Each structure stands twice: as structure tokens, then as C-alpha cells.
Amino acid sequence: MSAQPESVAEISEGLRAVGYLPGQSTALVSYLATRLGKPVLVEGPAGVGKTELAKSLSRYLDRRLVRLQCYEGLDEAKALYEWNYRKQLLRIQSETEEAGWSEVQDDIFSDEFLLPRPLMTAIATEDPVVLLIDEIDKTDQEFEAMLLELLSDFQISIPELGVIEARTQPVVLLTSNNTRELTEALKRRCLYLWLDYPSLEHELQIVKLHTPELSDTVARKLVEIVQMVRDLDLKKPPSIAESIDWARALLLLGADDIDSDLFLETMSIIVKHRTDLDTVAERVGVQLGGLAGATRSASTG
Amino acid sequence: MPPAPQARAEPAPPGLPARLLELAEELRAEGVAVGTSELLDAFSALGEVSWAQRPEVKEALAATLAKSSEDRRIFDLVFERFFFRAPEAEALEHDISEQDAELDAGGAQIDLAQLRERIAQAIREGDDAALRDLARLAIAAFGRQGEGSGVIGVDVQRIRRALELRSGDARTREPQAVARGEALELPREALRRFEAHLRRELERDAIERAKRLPPSRPLNELDRALPSGPLQDLAAVHRVVAQLKRRLATQGHSARGRRKHQTVDVRRTMRASLQTGGVPVVLKWRPRRPRRPEIYVLCDVSTSVTSASVFFLSVLHALHDNFRKMRSFVFIERISEVTEIFERERSFKAVSEAIGRDAGVADVSGYTDYGRVWTEFIASVEDDLHPRATVIVLGDARTNGRDPRADVFAQVAEKAGRTFWLNPEPRLYWNYGDSVIAAYERHCRAFECWTTGQLEEFVKALTRTSPGD
Numbered sequence: 001m002s003a004q005p006e007s008v009a010e011i012s013e014g015l016r017a018v019g020y021l022p023g024q025s026t027a028l029v030s031y032l033a034t035r036l037g038k039p040v041l042v043e044g045p046a047g048v049g050k051t052e053l054a055k056s057l058s059r060y061l062d063r064r065l066v067r068l069q070c071y072e073g074l075d076e077a078k079a080l081y082e083w084n085y086r087k088q089l090l091r092i093q094s095e096t097e098e099a100g101w102s103e104v105q106d107d108i109f110s111d112e113f114l115l116p117r118p119l120m121t122a123i124a125t126e127d128p129v130v131l132l133i134d135e136i137d138k139t140d141q142e143f144e145a146m147l148l149e150l151l152s153d154f155q156i157s158i159p160e161l162g163v164i165e166a167r168t169q170p171v172v173l174l175t176s177n178n179t180r181e182l183t184e185a186l187k188r189r190c191l192y193l194w195l196d197y198p199s200l201e202h203e204l205q206i207v208k209l210h211t212p213e214l215s216d217t218v219a220r221k222l223v224e225i226v227q228m229v230r231d232l233d234l235k236k237p238p239s240i241a242e243s244i245d246w247a248r249a250l251l252l253l254g255a256d257d258i259d260s261d262l263f264l265e266t267m268s269i270i271v272k273h274r275t276d277l278d279t280v281a282e283r284v285g286v287q288l289g290g291l292a293g294a295t296r297s298a299s300t301g
Numbered sequence: 302m303p304p305a306p307q308a309r310a311e312p313a314p315p316g317l318p319a320r321l322l323e324l325a326e327e328l329r330a331e332g333v334a335v336g337t338s339e340l341l342d343a344f345s346a347l348g349e350v351s352w353a354q355r356p357e358v359k360e361a362l363a364a365t366l367a368k369s370s371e372d373r374r375i376f377d378l379v380f381e382r383f384f385f386r387a388p389e390a391e392a393l394e395h396d397i398s399e400q401d402a403e404l405d406a407g408g409a410q411i412d413l414a415q416l417r418e419r420i421a422q423a424i425r426e427g428d429d430a431a432l433r434d435l436a437r438l439a440i441a442a443f444g445r446q447g448e449g450s451g452v453i454g455v456d457v458q459r460i461r462r463a464l465e466l467r468s469g470d471a472r473t474r475e476p477q478a479v480a481r482g483e484a485l486e487l488p489r490e491a492l493r494r495f496e497a498h499l500r501r502e503l504e505r506d507a508i509e510r511a512k513r514l515p516p517s518r519p520l521n522e523l524d525r526a527l528p529s530g531p532l533q534d535l536a537a538v539h540r541v542v543a544q545l546k547r548r549l550a551t552q553g554h555s556a557r558g559r560r561k562h563q564t565v566d567v568r569r570t571m572r573a574s575l576q577t578g579g580v581p582v583v584l585k586w587r588p589r590r591p592r593r594p595e596i597y598v599l600c601d602v603s604t605s606v607t608s609a610s611v612f613f614l615s616v617l618h619a620l621h622d623n624f625r626k627m628r629s630f631v632f633i634e635r636i637s638e639v640t641e642i643f644e645r646e647r648s649f650k651a652v653s654e655a656i657g658r659d660a661g662v663a664d665v666s667g668y669t670d671y672g673r674v675w676t677e678f679i680a681s682v683e684d685d686l687h688p689r690a691t692v693i694v695l696g697d698a699r700t701n702g703r704d705p706r707a708d709v710f711a712q713v714a715e716k717a718g719r720t721f722w723l724n725p726e727p728r729l730y731w732n733y734g735d736s737v738i739a740a741y742e743r744h745c746r747a748f749e750c751w752t753t754g755q756l757e758e759f760v761k762a763l764t765r766t767s768p769g770d
Binding site for chain 2: 007008024025028029031032035036038040041043085086089178179181184187188190191192193194199200235
């Protein structure tokens with residue numbers, strides 16, 4: 001039997017134990033999701049750990065993660081279920097003359113010929129799962145409408161078979177990068193969680209959790225720089241994942257301080273646009289240079 | 302979950318459900334769509350969290366009631382206002398005032414430097430209660446100088462300045478600096494917290510003085526309508542234009558259904574059928590070739606649209622990021638192609654500078670001459686315009702009394718597949734004075750557009766257009 005958290009603090013601890021540092025609202029909403037059995041709509045900029053939250057929840061609750069990556073043009077054949085045409089065809093071909101039409105018809109529209117896709121898998125399994133519907137904003141509105149039945153009642157209607165109801169209640173997370181407004185109907189069925197870039201202290205903890213070997217001063221400086229970079233007007237601000245990558249890179253390089261040279265060499269890890277690179281080099285690089293100069297003169301003087 | 306009381310008699314019914322309904326009412330008044338199902342969710346969510354924890358209650362309510370980041374922002378404000386006002390109203394009713402003699406007397410003696418140091422200490426120790434008391438002290442000390450303006454926001458800033466509190470890097474914060482009497486630099490977050498305390502205490506004072514609650518202000522003055530910072534806006538424009546691109550590329554497909562438009566690739570279907578003994582079970586489709594939209598954008602940069610021109614240029618900039626086959630023109634009296642500038646320069650600032658410098662918009666009088674613009678436009682692109690092209694005009698259609706030459710515009714619209722006009726003026730002013738948008742509107746679809754929100758409306762409207770071409 002999978003773990004069932006009893007309090008917000010417990011789920012917060014649990015997520016911490018599997019390597020995810022939840023903010024207060026994150027822990028609370030995850031807790032509500034497990035208790036109330038309502039899907040959670042997670043929105044926020046790219047790279048703040050929306051998908052990671054689902055993965056961590058699945059690790060913590062000890063449930064399998066079923067993931068549906070959304071994209072434009074995704075339809076129910078790829079998301080819900082599909083009839084296994086080939087098998088049906090073989091079945092018909094191998095049928096002897098005597099078998100009646102209705103018998104065959106009943107037969108080929110049964111469980112055996114159904115190919116379950118992620119959504120169906122999620123509700124049909126014996127063990128409860130964590131269902132992640134990733135980047136729901138990439139799909140069309142029609143697809144959202146199709147999800148409604150699943151999200152509110154945890155069931156899927158198949159015209160030929162009838163209604164398939166969930167045997168177990170999955171924890172459902174929907175993520176969205178906010179590239180388009182989702183429909184009210186979908187939002188109404190979900191709990192809402194807005195994940196933003198973490199505060200300095202919080203991010204510092206996250207970085208330390210992932211790279212415990214990195215010295216405190218470097219980690220703090222790194223996070224401060226990342227936060228500074230985020231304040232600039234960039235096409236793509238650095239995400240948490242990128243700060244962690246950067247921390248790992250610095251660890252590999254054996255850096256014991258971040259000066260402007262090292263920053264300019266490694267900043268491509270956190271900044272991924274040519275124009276952004278110029279902006280960041282100009283604004284942050286100079287600042288770092290000044291700081292380094294100041295500390296140097298302070299230490300000598 | 303206790304059932305909501307049926308009667309909503311004059312003295313508001315006691316108990317939490319009534320309070321929650323009131324909160325929901327306030328949220329609705331601010332434009333957050335709170336439905337009954339959301340309220341039911343809120344009740345069941347509250348059943349799961351601990352009551353004593355204010356943040357938990359707040360988050361639980363937020364998760365169930367506010368369903369977008371915008372809503373969330375409003376929720377935070379309303380929540381603060383609601384639960385701050387509720388106890389205040391109660392206190393007024395029972396005539397309790399919070400006159401702490403020690404605190405107020407203390408305010409008369411304490412000097413600013415001392416106060417500053419104590420604030421720094423409270424922040425370092427993260428002591429919120431002490432911070433609140435210090436905020437009261439600061440207000441008292443400040444009030445003694447008799448500089449209160451009566452406007453809370455102004456007072457907060459004045460007090461902050463009087464105390465020489467500045468936000469700065471945590472790194473540069475040194476106790477010695479404080480001792481030397483230099484301005485105190487605090488981490489930005491801490492400072493914001495202190496300001497919130499100040500604001501709250503000032504509000505409390507005002508209420509105690511007036512013996513009644515101030516009318517609850519609608520939050521509308523918050524930046525809901527106007528494009529605020531051009532920088533932050535640029536990102537929003539880019540996002541909307543990225544949508545625009547998708548809409549233009551897939552225009553019509555969704556309305557007609559995807560499959561119907563496809564043709565079977567016979568060759569590949571036959572090959573695939575070998576697997577199933579020659580029975581073509583799996584149909585292979587010819588890949589859909591999304592049609593590549595060709596866009597012509599004409600952008601007015603005259604003085605009459607100065608306020609909107611930054612917005613227009615950012616739209617242009619974002620369009621260029623997204624579309625390859627695109628030609629852009631700016632015009633005042635005559636027209637000038639700026640496609641190259643946009644292709645050469647990637648950063649928005651450089652582009653707007655370059656356009657200002659060497660776009661060579663023949664600017665004789667500084668007044669827009671639409672008639673001439675159309676004539677020149679059609680002369681320069683006549684051969685390239687075809688029914689798959691989209692023409693977008695950004696301008697206010699104010700001709701300064703010159704001939705609008707709607708007939709030439711009609712030719713442009715006829716040659717192009719679709720023509721849109723984005724007008725930065727409110728619809729109310731259209732066709733008023735020298736605006737001749739009506740003459741052009743006959744040949745194109747005109748939209749009121751000067752915020753990203755309206756740009757989004759435009760994009761939405763695009764999908765609704767029946768695929769007439």
C-alpha cells in the first residue's frame with residue numbers, strides 16, 4: 001500500500017526526502033490533492049519544477065508515474081485508447097463460417113482488442129498511480145474538453161464498451177506554461193498551484209540539496225547571480241534546473257569563487273539566447289568585475 | 302462540512318460559512334470568477350487543513366478559489382483586505398482601541414538612528430512581532446514631526462526615506478556601516494515586509510481616528526488596463542504573437558477537421574499493407590504542409606500615435622521573431638520598408654533606435670498621409686501580393702484632412718487574402734474628428750488594440766473568422 005500523508009508537514013518532509021524542496025503552497029496543494037482526490041493544475045514559467053513535482057510525488061507516494069506529454073494535434077487515439085485494428089482483423093479472418101455476426105461483433109469490441117493509452121492506463125491499473133498531463137496548454141481546446149470527464153469523475157466512456165470507471169484514484173497533475181488561457185471548465189475541476197521562481201534562500205537550499213559538495217560561499221554567490229540575472233529582461237530567464245546544472249559545472253571545475261572571467265566562460269549554462277548572453281555579459285559581468293576588484297582591494301588594504 | 306446558512310439576515314450570520322461567502326462576494330466584485338463548485342471545494346479543502354495556521358488556510362482557499370496567476374494576485378490582495386478589515390470592524394463595534402501608552406510615549410523620545418538599528422536587528426532575527434511594534438514606533442516618531450500627508454502610500458515612502466532604509470544586496474550589509482550612520486541597506490524582501498507593516502499600522506491608525514472603516518476600494522486602479530513597463534510588456538507581446546503565428550499557420554484546419562484535409566499516400570500505404578498481408582489496415586497520409594503565411598505589416602509612427610508606437614514596434618519586433626516571410630513598413634507621410642532593420646538587429650532597443658535614425662521615413666510635415674501611403678505601398682508590393690498574404694495595418698486612421706483614398710486601400714485588401722486593421726484608439730473615438738476608419742473598415746476587419754490583452758482578443762478573433770479565402 002502506498003503512503004498516505006496525514007498532514008502538510010508530513011508531505012513536505014516526504015518530498016524533501018526524495019529530493020524536492022517544496023514551498024509552503026506546493027506542499028499544501030499536494031496534500032489537498034491526495035486528500036481530496038482532485039486534480040492539480042500547476043502553472044508557472046518554464047523550469048521551476050512543475051514536472052519534477054509530479055515525479056517526486058510519485059516517488060514519495062510510491063506510485064507509478066504515468067505521463068502524457070501533450071502537443072498540438074494530440075487526439076484521443078493517442079491519449080485515451082485505440083482499437084487494435086490488426087488484431088481485430090485477424091480475429092475476423094480466423095473466424096469460421098458458423099460464427100454469427102453479432103458474436104464476432106461483440107467479441108472484437110472487448111477489452112482484449114483495446115490498446116490503452118496513458119489516460120486509460122492511469123485509471124485502469126490495480127495500483128494507484130500519479131498521472132502527469134504535461135504541458136496541457138500545447139493542446140487544442142477540444143482536447144481539454146475531452147479531459148473533463150476523466151478529471152471530474154475519473155471515468156472514460158467508450159461508445160462500444162460502455163463506461164470504464166477508475167479502479168483506483170490517481171493523483172493527477174496538469175502542468176501548463178501559460179502560453180494560452182485554459183478553459184474555465186477545466187480550471188473549475190482543478191486545484192490551482194502557481195509555481196514561481198523561488199526566493200533566494202529557498203533556491204539556495206535547493207542548490208545545496210543537489211550539490212552538497214559545493215562550498216557555501218560559492219553556492220550563495222551562484223544563487224545571488226542567478227536571481228540577479230532573472231531580474232534582467234531576458235527572453236528566457238534561467239530556471240532552477242539551470243542553476244543546478246551550473247552548480248554541478250562549477251563543482252566539476254573545482255571553482256572556489258565566481259569571478260567575472262569564470263562567469264563569462266560558464267554563463268552559457270544559464271543563459272541560452274545570443275541576445276541574452278550579450279545583455280547578461282554586459283550587466284552582470286561588469287558588476288562581478290567591480291565586486292571582485294572591491295574585495296581584492298579590501299583584502300590587500 | 303457544515304451547511305451554509307440559508308438566511309442572510311441583516312446582522313451577518315455568524316460562523317465561517319457566512320464569512321467565506323462574503324469573501325467570495327468580494328472576489329467576484331473584483332472580477333474573479335468564483336463558482337459554487339469552487340466554494341464547495343474550498344469548504345472541503347478547509348476541512349483538511351489546520352485552523353490555527355493562517356498561511357495554510359490562505360493557501361487552501363487560494364488553491365480552490367483563484368485559478369490563474371492574475372486571480373491569485375487579486376486573491377492575495379482581497380484576502381488581506383478582507384481579513385484585515387473583519388477584525389477592525391469588530392473592534393470598532395466594541396469600541397476597543399489599541400492605544401498602547403508605552404509604545405506611543407516611546408515614539409516621542411526615540412530617535413531615528415536608534416530606531417534604525419533596532420529595525421535592522423529585528424530583521425536579522427526575523428522577528429515579525431517586533432517589526433510590527435517598530436513600525437508603530439516609526440509612525441509615532443514620524444507623526445511627531447507633523448509631516449503626515451494623509452495618503453498612506455506616500456506616508457510609507459516618507460517614513461522609509463526618513464529612516465534611510467534602502468533595499469540592497471544582503472552581501473553588502475555590514476553592521477559597521479549602520480554604526481557609521483550610513484543608510485541602512487536591507488534585503489529587498491525584508492524591506493517589503495516592513496513596509497507592509499507600516500501600511501497596515503497606518504491604516505489602523507486612520508480607522509481609529511475616523512471611528513469607521515474606509516470604503517473598500519476596488520482594486521481596479523491596479524494595472525489591469527494599461528500596458529505598464531515596456532520591458533515586461535515586450536515579453537507579453539512576444540507570447541501573444543507566438544500564438545498568433547500558430548493560429549495563422551493552422552487557420553481553418555481546426556474548423557474543418559484535420560483528417561478531412563489530408564490525402565492518402567498510396568505508395569506508403571501499399572508498402573505498409575505488406576505487413577498485414579496486403580490488406581491496407583493502416584492508412585498512410587501525405588504529410589500536411591502547413592501553409593506559410595506571408596505577412597505585410599504597415600506601422601504608423603507619426604506623432605498622433607506616439608503613445609502606442611512603442612507597443613506597435615514591439616508587436617512588429619515579435620512578429621519578426623516568429624515569421625520568416627514577412628515584410629514590414631513604417632510610415633508617416635510616406636512609406637519606408639524596415640524589413641532589413643528587423644532582420645539585422647535582434648534586440649528591441651537597437652531596432653527602435655535604428656528606425657528612428659535611418660528608416661528614412663520621408664517626414665516633411667510630420668502628418669500622416671494615408672492616401673499617399675496606400676499608393677506607394679501598392680506600387681512597391683503589387684506583384685507580390687496574393688490571396689495567401691495577410692496585411693496588417695497598425696494605425697489610427699487619422700488623415701489630417703487629407704484624402705483617405707479608400708479606393709486604393711480596397712485594391713490592397715482585394716489583392717491580399719486577409720486584411721486587418723489594429724487601431725490604438727478606443728472605439729469611442731473612431732470616426733470622430735479626422736479619423737476615417739469607417740472608410741477603411743469596409744474593406745478590412747478593424748480591431749481596437751493597444752494592450753496585450755486586446756492583442757490577444759485579436760488573435761482569438763482570427764480563429765473565429767470563417768475561412769473565406
